[in-house]
Amino acid sequence: MAYQQPYGTYYEPRRKRGLKRIIFGSLGIIANGIGLLVMPILAGVVVMMIAMLxxxxxxxxxxxxxxxASSSSLHFVYVPTTEANSASCTVEDGAGVNWEPEVTTLTATVDGTEYTPVGQxxxxxxxxxxxxxxxxxxxxxxxxxxxxxxxALVIGLVIPIVLGLLAIALLVWGIIARVRS
Structure with missing residues (x-):
């Protein structure tokens, strides 16, 4: 004879599992989608600024x-800072050369003389x-x-992709746990 619980006995509801994993997995996917757009640009700008400085x-x-001149490098042309606004530079051997004149506020000091870039x-x-x-x-x-x-651009792409894959795995794990409970 099977044992029966008396009428009106309280049973705790079965605990639903996986909700936190679903939430954090979804948020991780959204954050990494944004990171996939922002990180390469940010990493490239930071590294380029460090290189220029x-x-x-x-x-x-x-x-x-x-x-x-090497095709795998950028070349900056500097003149003394006191002459930067009056200097006018031209490229004489210009076949396949992209010259961009631009006076910036970045300076470099060589042997006591301050130089300012006037173009690249x-x-x-x-x-x-x-x-x-x-x-x-x-x-x-x-x-x-x-x-x-x-x-830096490659690293800026790889990190969000790896973290995005982890977020997808967390989301799938949460969904499976939720369905099983």
Whole structure:
């Protein structure tokens, strides 16, 4: 004979499991979706700013400089800060050279002289480039490799993807636990 519970006996309801995992998994997916858009840009900007602040220009001693430009680097052209607003620079060997004149507030000090960048250039292939800056007594070149920026962009993509996969796993685990309970 089977044992029966008396009428009116209170039974605790079965506990539903997995709700926290579903909530945190869903929030993680949303956060990582946003991170997938923001992180690569933020990482690239931060690394590029650090690279620009750490570049050391090499003075030429004249108003013209010829150097070997690499396609895997950005090259910044500096003039003494006192001459930055009056300097006008031109690229003489300009085949495949993208020259962007721009005076910025970032400065670098070399041998007691403060230099300000007046433009940047990049090349499509490794070549020799000559830059002449009228109105400047000295032209300096600073080079920044773009490899670090590319690595930062990749890391900025990989971290949100890995965390997003973990959030999806947490969500699935929560759904399975919820259905089983």
């Amino acid at each position: 750490s570049v050391t220009p090499v003075p030429s001693g004249s108003d013209s400089v010829t150097f070997d 250039l990049d090349v499509t292939s490794d070549q020799e480039v000559t830059i002449t800056c009228a109105g400047a007594g000295d032209v300096a070149i600073g080079e920044v490799g773009v490899g670090g920026t590319l690595i």
